[in-house]
Amino acid sequence: MNILVVDDNKAVQEKLAALIISQGHNVDLAINGLDALGKAQQGNYQLFVIDHLMPLMNGVQLTKNLKGNQLSSQVPVIFMTTQGIHTLKNLVEFSLFDKVIDKPINEADFLTILSEFTSAVFEDETLQVIA
Incomplete structure (x- = not known):
């Protein structure tokens, strides 16, 4: 599975990678x-793993662009925030995120979420091969 991690903090990038x-x-x-x-x-x-607050284009803007593009519109997004999940629930764009997680990242929680998405992808690939 190919995953793009988007974060302006190198330490977070390295940990997630x-x-x-x-x-x-x-x-x-x-x-x-x-x-x-x-x-x-x-x-x-x-899969995209996207940070909320970044320079040049923040995570919300990025997600809107990705979901509006035919090539990436169906790719799930794990959205990470330091602002608390409750602050994002009022955003119009909240439904674009497949999963929202708080930062700092809890490794066990992240791996659980990652396995949910990867098993779904593998099940889809298996169904396509069988069909």
């Missing part, structure tokens, strides 16, 4: 929303 790689997946990193949008248009991703 290590967790994702430990589960056997491929990871690309982007430093902000603008960087991520360019990579998403070039890459073949099955």
Whole structure:
């Protein structure tokens, strides 16, 4: 599974990349929303992990752009925030996020969420092969 992690904090990027790689997946990193949008248009991703507050293009703007693009509109988004999940629930865009998690990231919780998305992708691939 190819996953794009978008966060302006290098330490967070490295932590998430290590967790994702430990589960056997491929990871690309982007430093902000603008960087991520360019990579998403070039890459073949099955999951986006996106930080909320970033320079140039924040996570909400990025998610709107990704969901509005035919190539990435069906790719799930794990949205990360330091602001608390409750602050995001009032956003019109909240429904665009497939999962919202608080930062700092709890590793066990992140791995549980990651496995939910990866097993769903593998089930879809299996169904397509059988059909």
